[in-house]
Amino acid sequence: MVIHLLSPAQRPLAVTADLASFWQNAYPEVCKDMRGRYPKHPWPDDPLTAQAQQGTKKRPAR
Structure with a gap:
């Protein structure tokens, strides 16, 4: 199997x-x-233990 990121x-x-x-x-x-290049997207340091999420990072509440 070949995976494309x-x-x-x-x-x-x-x-x-x-x-x-x-x-x-x-x-x-x-x-x-x-x-x-894509700061709003999550790029975990350890992707094997990171929790899956959909979409971009949420902005902190004001």
């Missing part, structure tokens, strides 16, 4: 057949790049 703009960020290796090696670099 897409950006929020639906552009390809990474393609892998080894998901365990991807989380360990490629994801930290992808995460660093995407945090700057």
Whole structure:
């Protein structure tokens, strides 16, 4: 199985057949790049333990 990780703009960020290796090696670099480009989206430091969510980060209540 081949997995394609897409950006929020639906552009390809990474393609892998080894998901365990991807989380360990490629994801930290992808995460660093995407945090700057898409700051409203969650980019967890540890995606294996992060809780799934839909949509973007919520703004704090005023």
